[in-house]
Amino acid sequence: xxxYEHPQKIKNWNIGIDYxxxxxxxxxxxxxxxxxxxxTNNIPINLDDKYFTITGCIFEKANYSKMRxxxxxxxxxxxxxxxxxxxxxxxxxxxxxxxxxxxxxxxAFNDSVxxxxxxxxxxxxxxxxxxxxxxSININLEEFIRQGYLENVYEKGFDLLLGRYIYATKNNKKxxxxxxxxxKQDDKxxxxxxxxxxxxxxxxxxxxxxxxxxIVGVYFNPKWYGGHSSTFCGLEIADLFSYPIHQYIKYKKExxxxxxxxxxxxxxxxxxxxxIKIFPKEKDG
Numbered sequence: 001x002x003x004y005e006h007p008q009k010i011k012n013w014n015i016g017i018d019y020x021x022x023x024x025x026x027x028x029x030x031x032x033x034x035x036x037x038x039x040t041n042n043i044p045i046n047l048d049d050k051y052f053t054i055t056g057c058i059f060e061k062a063n064y065s066k067m068r069x070x071x072x073x074x075x076x077x078x079x080x081x082x083x084x085x086x087x088x089x090x091x092x093x094x095x096x097x098x099x100x101x102x103x104x105x106x107x108a109f110n111d112s113v114x115x116x117x118x119x120x121x122x123x124x125x126x127x128x129x130x131x132x133x134x135x136s137i138n139i140n141l142e143e144f145i146r147q148g149y150l151e152n153v154y155e156k157g158f159d160l161l162l163g164r165y166i167y168a169t170k171n172n173k174k175x176x177x178x179x180x181x182x183x184k185q186d187d188k189x190x191x192x193x194x195x196x197x198x199x200x201x202x203x204x205x206x207x208x209x210x211x212x213x214x215i216v217g218v219y220f221n222p223k224w225y226g227g228h229s230s231t232f233c234g235l236e237i238a239d240l241f242s243y244p245i246h247q248y249i250k251y252k253k254e255x256x257x258x259x260x261x262x263x264x265x266x267x268x269x270x271x272x273x274x275x276i277k278i279f280p281k282e283k284d285g
Contacts (some may be wrong), residue, residue, distance in 0.1 A: 003217040004195040007187035010178065010219040013061060017216070019175030020059055021165055022234035026246035027052040027141075029153035035141050045142045051249050054157040055136040055242035058168055058175075059234060063131040068233045070126050071097070078119055084108040093228040097123075097236040099243040127240065127260050134241055134265045135164040136276045138249045143280050155193045160279060162194075163203045166214060168266045168275075174216050180235050181220040194218050245276065 003010075013020060029052045038045055059067065075082035075095050086093045086107060095108045102109050102123075105116055137160040139153055149156065169175060181187050195218075197203055198211040223235045241264075244257035254262065262268060266275030 003219060004191065004199075007181065007184070007191050007220040009181075009221045009225070010176065010217065011225065013176070016174060017176055018060060018173040019169050020061075020064060020234060021056045021175060021177045022059070022232075022238040023054065023056050023158075023161070023177065023179045024235065024238035024242040025052065025054040025154070025157070026242050029139075029141070029157070032141055032145065032153055036145050039142065039145055047250055050140060050142055051246065052139045052141055052153055052157060053136060053242055053246040053249060054139075054154070054161055055134065055238060055245055056161050056165060056177075057234065057238045057241055058133040058135070058165065060131075064234065067130050067132070067237065070129070071233045071236065074122055074126050077122070078114045079108060084113070091228060094224070094230050096223050096231045097240060098223070099239050102240075124256075124260050127237075130237065130264070132237070132264055133168050134245075134261065134275060135161060135168055136242065136245045136265070137161045137164070138246070138276065138278045140278060140280065140282065143282055147280050149280065152193075155190065156279075158190070158194065159197060159203060160277060162197065162211070162215075163206060164266070164275070164277070166203070166206050166210060169214060171214075173214065175214060176217040176219065177215060178219050178221055178232070178234060180238075181222050187220045191218065191220070249276070249278065 028049070031049050035045055035049065072082060079095050082094050083092055084095050084107070088107065101107050102120075105111055108114070109116060109119070137157045139157050141153065144153065165175075165177075179190075198215055199208055202208045203211065221232050221235060223239075224231055241261050244255065244261060248254060248258045262271075265271040268275060
């Protein structure tokens with residue numbers, strides 16, 4: 001079955017694949033209706049609801065293998081072979097690095113399970129040494145509505161991300177894209193849209209020919225696979241990298257987590273409107 005016929009998982013890269021981009025998001029594009037109602041009724045928009053962020057982490061094959069090995073070593077250092085007895089789900093699971101759980105000291109990251117501060121230091125060291133490129137699209141949902149955009153927010157964000165991916169990767173190189181699965185219907189609708197962009201519409205100044213040559217598959221994977229016996233490390237990294245960018249966009253401040261990854265953002269240090277794009281531009285006055 002071809003990748004575009006139905007949302008599919010992928011476990012291993014095929015020979016001839018040079019890049020893989022892992023994608024994660026923060027914020028809730030589904031809040032667009034609530035924001036529209038608030039604008040209509042002149043109710044201020046909460047900053048936490050204002051932005052939708054979609055981030056891509058682009059790995060070359062060799063760099064991905066090194067990252068995966070470093071992540072696995074770190075997990076084995078703090079958990080027995082990287083596994084944790086998850087009492088909440090009554091299951092033994094391979095530890096999954098999820099930004100929210102780490103921040104909340106939840107589950108495997110509880111202080112009763114690991115030395116959290118030591119773990120954060122080791123995790124930061126691993127993240128700093130990861131070799132990848134980061135691109136991120138951040139949609140200002142309030143401006144999106146006020147300026148009359150009617151597209152699906154997630155699809156619009158992905159379209160913009162797709163354009164950044166083409167410019168961030170070398171010509172005559174092939175890549176695949178891996179997104180975290182969000183549900184059968186959501187995945188099906190997004191896949192249909194992605195296929196249409198790649199094979200029929202193109203993307204701004206990027207032709208369908210170039211998109212078809214450089215993107216040879218789009219897949220939808222969960223963070224875990226094999227019955228919670230392993231994880232897709234690239235999706236974990238996309239999760240860990242997207243959240244600091246989302247925070248940076250909201251508060252216009254560089255925190256420690258953002259500082260650990262900012263030199264990986266495409267066009268760093270002049271990444272504004274390049275490696276990191278805010279859409280749409282806020283109108284003057």
